[in-house]
Amino acid sequence: MSISGDDLLTMLSALASPHRLRIMATLKAEGRSYVSQLARQVGISRPLLHLHLQKLEEAGLVTSQMELSPDGKALNFFAVADFAVELTPDLLVQAAATLSAKSES
Amino acid sequence: MSISGDDLLTMLSALASPHRLRIMATLKAEGRSYVSQLARQVGISRPLLHLHLQKLEEAGLVTSQMELSPDGKALNFFAVADFAVELTPDLLVQAAATLSAKSES
DNA sequence: AACATGTGTCAGTAAATTCTTACATGTGTC
DNA sequence: GACACATGTAAGAATTTACTGACACATGTT
Numbered sequence: 131m132s133i134s135g136d137d138l139l140t141m142l143s144a145l146a147s148p149h150r151l152r153i154m155a156t157l158k159a160e161g162r163s164y165v166s167q168l169a170r171q172v173g174i175s176r177p178l179l180h181l182h183l184q185k186l187e188e189a190g191l192v193t194s195q196m197e198l199s200p201d202g203k204a205l206n207f208f209a210v211a212d213f214a215v216e217l218t219p220d221l222l223v224q225a226a227a228t229l230s231a232k233s234e235s
Numbered sequence: 236m237s238i239s240g241d242d243l244l245t246m247l248s249a250l251a252s253p254h255r256l257r258i259m260a261t262l263k264a265e266g267r268s269y270v271s272q273l274a275r276q277v278g279i280s281r282p283l284l285h286l287h288l289q290k291l292e293e294a295g296l297v298t299s300q301m302e303l304s305p306d307g308k309a310l311n312f313f314a315v316a317d318f319a320v321e322l323t324p325d326l327l328v329q330a331a332a333t334l335s336a337k338s339e340s
Numbered sequence: 341a342a343c344a345t346g347t348g349t350c351a352g353t354a355a356a357t358t359c360t361t362a363c364a365t366g367t368g369t370c
Numbered sequence: 371g372a373c374a375c376a377t378g379t380a381a382g383a384a385t386t387t388a389c390t391g392a393c394a395c396a397t398g399t400t
Contacts, residue, residue, distance in 0.1 A: 206376090223259075283388080310347085356386085364378085
């Protein structure tokens with residue numbers, strides 16, 4: 131079985147951004163990181179990072195996990211998910227066939 | 236050798252659109268098609284298709300070729316290019332490292 | 341000449357994203 | 371209590387992207 135057109139679209143949209151590409155790379159290199167720390171590492175504001183992380187998580191590209199630090203602070207750790215999509219013309223043909231009506235625009 | 240961060244970004248942005256996904260699929264299924272015909276096949280206006288084709292061609296996903304039809308009309312034929320990109324976390328790490336300064340936002 | 345079909349482009353609008361600023365909340369420490 | 375650091379979210383501005391409609395031009399046919 132393969133990826134659905136809508137899922138592929140969500141994934142591509144999520145990755146089609148310099149910020150989000152850097153977020154993914156930093157996160158992968160770092161292993162895992164929590165929001166405020168990651169914001170400093172990537173060099174963008176926390177609210178902005180939060181927005182991008184939402185998109186990435188919605189696409190299934192990252193996972194999050196709330197944890198309590200030794201000193202009692204709630205930290206939301208993110209890590210990149212495992213994925214592998216072979217982007218080829220044939221995949222697009224197959225994916226486009228399962229595009230929902232909502233994606234008409 | 237692998238794909239540059241900027242090129243990957245261009246490619247992902249080009250594919251992250253329902254219309255352009257359908258254009259690619261139709262074009263691949265059809266083999267080749269000229270602008271006006273493709274517009275009818277996909278069901279969008281010609282100026283809009285023209286815009287999308289520009290993005291796709293700029294990303295190297297399609298190629299175009301002007302030809303004269305038997306009755307003397309200039310037809311601009313498009314076809315999908317051959318490409319294969321394995322989308323994985325590791326590729327993103329490698330690609331993000333070569334992101335140009337322009338892509339800072 | 342008028343029509344049908346092909347090409348491209350530009351101006352203006354509509355819509356979707358992106359980003360900033362500010363707020364609200366919680367916990368441990370000085 | 372004030373501070374430092376963590377969380378999330380909401381409103382509005384700024385920017386980008388998408389789309390429509392009209393124009394200009396060319397060729398073969400009626």
